[in-house]
Structures are given as C-alpha cells and as structure tokens.
Amino acid sequence: MIENLQYNNERSQLAIPEYGRHIHKMIQQVMAEEDKEQRNKQAQAIIGIMGNLNPHLRDVADFQHKLWDQLFIMSDFKLDVDAPFPKPDAEVLAAPPTPLDYPQSYPKYRFYGNNIKGMIDVVVDWEEGELKEALIYVIANHMKKCFLNWNKDTVKDQVIFDHLAELSGGKIVLTGKGEVLTDSENLIRLSNKRFGKGGSRSKHKKYRNPKQRRK
Numbered sequence: 001m002i003e004n005l006q007y008n009n010e011r012s013q014l015a016i017p018e019y020g021r022h023i024h025k026m027i028q029q030v031m032a033e034e035d036k037e038q039r040n041k042q043a044q045a046i047i048g049i050m051g052n053l054n055p056h057l058r059d060v061a062d063f064q065h066k067l068w069d070q071l072f073i074m075s076d077f078k079l080d081v082d083a084p085f086p087k088p089d090a091e092v093l094a095a096p097p098t099p100l101d102y103p104q105s106y107p108k109y110r111f112y113g114n115n116i117k118g119m120i121d122v123v124v125d126w127e128e129g130e131l132k133e134a135l136i137y138v139i140a141n142h143m144k145k146c147f148l149n150w151n152k153d154t155v156k157d158q159v160i161f162d163h164l165a166e167l168s169g170g171k172i173v174l175t176g177k178g179e180v181l182t183d184s185e186n187l188i189r190l191s192n193k194r195f196g197k198g199g200s201r202s203k204h205k206k207y208r209n210p211k212q213r214r215k
Helices: 017-032 036-053 063-074 090-094 113-124 130-150 157-167 184-194
Strands: none
Touching: 017 036, 017 063, 036 063, 113 130, 113 157, 130 157, 130 184
16 A cells, blocks of 8 residues: 555646646546547536535636636646637736836825825816815825824824925915815824724623523
8 A cells, every 4th residue: 555655746736726636637537538529528517516616606707617717727728628618728828927017106205105196196287166176175184194194193284285285396285275174183083993993882781691680
C-alpha cells in the first residue's frame, strides 16, 4: 500500500482546484469517449454536478454559461462536445490583464481627497444659478466633514472657505456672502452614527422570568 501512494505534487496540476480532482478525472474520461453522443450526455451530467457544487451561484446571470466555460478550461480546451454556448478562446483567457491607470495627483490637502477636487473643477464650469450655489454649499459641508475626520477638533467656516477658494483657483469665493455651514458637533455626530461609534445604550428591557419572584 505504501508503494502505491501518490502525492499531489506527482499528479497533474488542477486547472480549477475548487472543483477537486474527481471532476477533472471525470472530464478526462469524457475526453477519452469516442462516441460524440455519449460525450454530450456525460458533459451534461458533469455540468449538473458542477451546478450542485455551487448552489449559491444559481441566481447569478449567465450561470450556465460560466459552468460551460469552466468545463472547457478544465479540459484544456480540448473537449469536443455540442455546448449551448460558444467555446471560450484560450488566448483571450491567457492574455495578461490591462494595467490600471492609478491617479498620480498629490493634492495639497489630502484629507479632502481627489474626489472633492474633481467636484470643484466640475462645478466651476457650471452656469450661475441656484443649482450651482446649492452644490457649492454641499461641497463646502463635505469638506468640513472631511476636515473633522482628520482633525477631531472644531474648525471655523472661514478655514473651509479659504481652502475652497484655493482649490478652485479663486473662482469660488464664499467669504462675505453670509454662508453658514453645518455645526461641527452635528457633523461629528453624523459621522459617528454612520460608523457605529458612540451609539446609545440598548433600549431593550432586561428579560425577566415570569416565575421569578420579584424582590
């Protein structure tokens, strides 16, 4: 028995290890079948087994398409059966992914993030009106909240106005317009509530056994 032991490092590498070696062996047996009609029946049976191994994916769009693609991948694209979907291209799957273009901008005030700078650049080109003023006010309030996330102390509205004017290249000036942003305490409270910090005590009453004698 010891001489017949076979370690995994001596076996062929699995294309999709999640399905295990038994599924791969079944696919190899289907590939060795000479009758195409029998191959089609056996391939359908294997697809059914693969679907049972992933019941949580039944509601995913194109679930059957994914299973057939995985079947061909595990057969090294050599399985000759009549599939209801086109056979995947091995060269496309083997091609390396396209590298992502990461943003290379380094904002002066990093606690605001790049999205705030992008929003400011967009709103600057908008036509003057109530919608533009409302969006500027929303951006200023969000900047104040970001500032308080970085510095837990309070911050004056004038500091936010100065940063907004600087980030917009002097095109957005709220100083002297009488704008008042949301109080720092309210912004900190909303932020803590969002992340579940400092929540109130549980309002559920303590369970009392009705048979327990009251003292």
